[in-house]
Amino acid sequence: MKRELAAELVRKSLHVLIALSPVFSSIDHTGTLILIASGTLVYVCFELLRYNGTKIPVISFLTDFASRSRDKGRFVLGPVTLGAGAFLSLAVFPPTAAAVAVYTLALGDSVSSIVGRFFGRIRPAFLCGKSVEGSLACFTVVFLCSWPASGSLVTAVVVAAAATIAEALPLKDWDNIVIPLVAGCACLAAEALQPQIHLM
Numbered sequence: 001m002k003r004e005l006a007a008e009l010v011r012k013s014l015h016v017l018i019a020l021s022p023v024f025s026s027i028d029h030t031g032t033l034i035l036i037a038s039g040t041l042v043y044v045c046f047e048l049l050r051y052n053g054t055k056i057p058v059i060s061f062l063t064d065f066a067s068r069s070r071d072k073g074r075f076v077l078g079p080v081t082l083g084a085g086a087f088l089s090l091a092v093f094p095p096t097a098a099a100v101a102v103y104t105l106a107l108g109d110s111v112s113s114i115v116g117r118f119f120g121r122i123r124p125a126f127l128c129g130k131s132v133e134g135s136l137a138c139f140t141v142v143f144l145c146s147w148p149a150s151g152s153l154v155t156a157v158v159v160a161a162a163a164t165i166a167e168a169l170p171l172k173d174w175d176n177i178v179i180p181l182v183a184g185c186a187c188l189a190a191e192a193l194q195p196q197i198h199l200m
Contacts, residue, residue, distance in 0.1 A: 008117060015107075017106075018106045022090070029090070033090060036087045043059075043079050043083070046059050047063060047080075050064075070172075085105050088177065088181060089102050089180045092184065093187075093188065096150055097184040098184065100146050100184060103142075103145035104145065104159065104163045104179060104180055105180040107142075107145055108138050109175065111141045112141070112167055115133050116130055116135070119133050126168075127168045130168045140160075142156075142164070143156045146187070154194055155194070162182050167179055
């Protein structure tokens with residue numbers, strides 16, 4: 001259990017680091033996209049070497065240590081989809097929605113995974129193996145990140161609800177792409193609908 005917790009913390013620390021990308025993007029948007037794409041490409045090269053038996057100091061050890069049991073003996077895809085999720089969020093969405101999307105990926109998904117894996121007890125069938133505790137953690141963290149980022153309570157609730165639903169789906173590593181894109185779209189939709197609600 002201790003090793004599993006340590007591996008999960010190492011794995012999710014990479015998620016948390018990606019939360020810095022909206023800050024870097026506000027300074028140099030193109031440079032940030034290049035940095036994320038380059039980092040992802042370098043990882044792919046190193047992981048291909050590791051997968052084929054060539055160990056890269058530090059990086060191969062961290063990949064082995066942090067990989068899930070389902071990844072043993074396979075190419076570890078998680079960091080690739082993490083980079084893709086952050087890249088797409090920053091490339092596709094305007095700044096506010098991009099920040100909300102990345103924070104959802106970096107913090108909401110990370111906290112929900114840790115809470116669900118180690119403290120989750122209630123696992124109804126409709127959550128596809130996920131726990132109520134993890135889903136509540138996802139909603140709470142995404143809400144707390146989205147509210148200050150968007151400046152709107154309504155937007156924060158909509159994004160948190162959408163992200164929690166997406167996080168509950170059995171997407172495995174592909175959640176790193178789906179969750180931020182869902183969060184970004186939910187942010188844009190909530191922002192677009194609010195003026196109409198006020199007019200009504």
